Amino acid sequence: MEQNWPETQKKEKPEEKKLPALPNLDKFKQIVTRFSPNPDCVLHLGSARAIMLSHEYARIYNGKFILRFEDTDPKIKKPALEFYENIRRDLKWLGVQVDEEYIQSDRLPIYYEHVEKLVVLGAAYVCECAQETFHKITVLRQACPCRDLSPLEHLERWHKMLNGDYKEGQAVVRVKTELDHPNPAVRDWPALRIIDTKKHPHPRVGSKYTLWPLYNLAAGIDDYLMGITHIIRGKEHYTNMIRQKYMYKALGWEYPEAIHYGRLKITDAFLSKSKIMAGIREGTYVGFDDPRLGTFAALRKRGITSEAIKKMIIDVGVKANDVTLSWENLYAHNRKILDNSSDRYFFVSDPVELKVNAIPKTFISKIPLYPEKPERGFREYTITPNVEENASSFWVSKKDTLNMELGKIVRFMELFNIEITKINQQATIDAIEPKMLIVEAKYYSESYDDVRRIKAQIIQWIPKGTEVNCEIVLQNAQTIEGFAESESKKLKPDSTIQFERFGFTRIDKVNQKLVAYYTHK
RNA sequence: GCUCCGGUAGUAUAGUCCGGUCAAGUAUUCCGGCCUUUCGAGCCGAAGACCCGGGUCCGAAUCCCGGCCGGAGCACCA
Structure with missing residues (x-):
């Protein structure tokens, strides 16, 4: 018994x-x-x-x-x-x-x-x-x-x-x-x-x-x-x-x-x-x-x-x-x-172009797929500023530009810190199409420790030109359009990932465009 | 209408049969804090409930009666 x-x-x-x-x-x-x-x-x-x-x-x-x-x-x-x-x-x-x-x-x-x-x-x-x-x-x-x-x-x-x-x-x-x-x-x-x-x-x-x-x-x-x-x-x-x-x-x-x-x-x-x-x-x-x-x-x-x-x-x-x-x-x-x-990736919704000037050198960013477990691997991006201006352009989420203002220090996660040098009137940002926003910044410093104390906002970024079109289907069947980082092209359909500071999603299709379904925060 | 079943915090659940240890446990949510190169995870703290009214009893979330509310069935459907 x-x-x-x-x-x-x-x-x-x-x-x-x-x-x-x-x-x-x-x-x-x-x-x-x-x-x-x-x-x-x-x-x-x-x-x-x-x-x-x-x-x-x-x-x-x-x-x-x-x-x-x-x-x-x-x-x-x-x-x-x-x-x-x-x-x-x-x-x-x-x-x-x-x-x-x-x-x-x-x-x-x-x-x-x-x-x-x-x-x-x-x-x-x-x-x-x-x-x-x-x-x-x-x-x-x-x-x-x-x-x-x-x-x-x-x-x-x-x-x-x-x-x-x-x-x-x-x-x-x-x-x-x-x-x-x-x-x-x-x-x-x-x-x-x-x-x-x-x-x-x-x-x-x-x-x-x-x-x-x-x-x-x-x-x-x-x-x-x-x-x-x-x-x-x-x-x-x-x-x-x-x-x-x-x-x-x-x-x-x-x-x-x-x-x-x-x-x-x-x-x-x-x-x-x-x-x-x-x-x-x-x-x-x-x-x-x-x-x-x-x-x-x-x-x-x-x-x-x-x-x-x-x-x-x-x-x-x-x-x-x-x-x-x-x-x-x-x-x-x-x-x-x-x-x-779920591995972690970057996604920017309503992408806004952000040009960063005065970048002193080439940066290589190695971003862990899962911060608490580095053994799971990394993805890597090389940022090479152009020779004429020492500048480079990125995509960031419009949502994140809402908090930006002149002189503010922001950190690109696992890359470097920037200082905002140009941005539309804060009050009007909300109403402007992402494409029409003009945001510029200059390189501030590299180390995270530099901005730790001031609790700088840490945001996701995608180098302009490397982006992957990405559509995220929500539970109500509406979709959010944006860009995912290029390494996400390697994802397999049916896998689940977390787009950092966005939420968990399940990868549905990986073609010209990445289609993901939103799971939850 | 008739026949059943059920009502514990925002949600879900434990306890109900065999009344006391239940001034009600747990998970999640919410709120506050810590930690964190994610608004995720983790950690700490706080808030929050026995449907109502009688009765029995020293004592009722637990038993009895009445009420209210909710659900299911009343197919030559499954």
Whole structure:
């Protein structure tokens, strides 16, 4: 026992938050969890709880994690081929190891078998009532005309269903519950219906089947057959557990442990499939990875790491109340990860030309990629003043010129100090186009120590002529244009860096132009 | 409307089952300071919460009742 179930709640130091122990562990030989998405959309942060918690528990207990595609609605929540692979890719990115994978559209005969069994047992029946009629009757806690027919008659109806004698909407299989159950939604729930797959072909199996299980039948049977010990899913499924328990009882099965957590939202992001899909269709979003979306694809593109998401989810835990996460919280986790793995580079936004005169010699600036760890290397720039004027021009951020005034000493980081000799009226700078600003300075001194005491502003600089055009895409999809230093051309797409005094970004494209996505400060 | 579930600082969470050690812990945010050739990291400090009202009890964040607020379900969706 002790070995099988490592401690989940060690007292120790309160360093890493741990998940609470799963209930009734000793009832099971091996813990089995599952994540069961409908491949009708991409995955987003709203699914993170189900994924991370289910997977994490499987790993903690040396159990098994199953991915199950629930693609049994070819009509309303129609799956699409692209999303199966998409979901697998997202899970991989999230660091999830799938031990087994199932696709429900491959398993229809299994569901049919169980339906037949339930019908024979008298635990399910084929109902020919119109939907509306059925509800009118059950609201009154009464049996519909079909319910009390003999199992034999229902078996006959069932075979008619299999034969295709009914058309869409003409019959439905219901699982018997209790007609006086306080919640009308539980009373004789529908388990399987007919879909005209000539009109609505399934993306994987086309028109091969017309009888399709509903959620409670398919998920309920699969959870049992796959040996799921702990179901971790959203609280919208709470009533489904109650419904399914009737079927389990009829079949003599024991229902797994079920944990229902609350909805997860994040401020200002759309975490609803329908809104995402609508936005894509209408062209509001450039794609599933549009930075405004809460999809994993978008988060990935923005440089949010899966480790940060995992930490966040473990932090949130399994409570039944809804949570509205703040981006700041996610960023804090992510920053800790990125800070260590990201090299530092220079970026100037709204570049302003700054000419430095009276440069006494050629300077070679070796700038560490990561100041605290020189062993990570350097990038190097040589500043050679022109012979006519001993001058050289640089690009600096307009933002930084806002603080400049005549006579002020400013340090070019890791290069030299300058004194401002010419600049537009301070009050007007803000309104002037960066290109129209005229800023000049003269060389002041080289050593950092010279300006340390006066706390001179330390700014980023890029030698004119070496700049790389750079576009930074923000979370709101707006972009910032500027220049990055030339060494940034060596960066690989998908790496994350920090543009000093600007923020962390993920490199998206390195061509003529550098395209980066802003991650966070 | 009916059936469930939940309400601890800005955000999230611990504690609630088995009332006292909780004048409420932690993370993050915010604020102040230190450090730093980044407005990042790190360090120190400060601020900030038990939905409301009754009841039980020597004692309630924890138990009971009522209210308020929030969420979910009430599909031939998942």
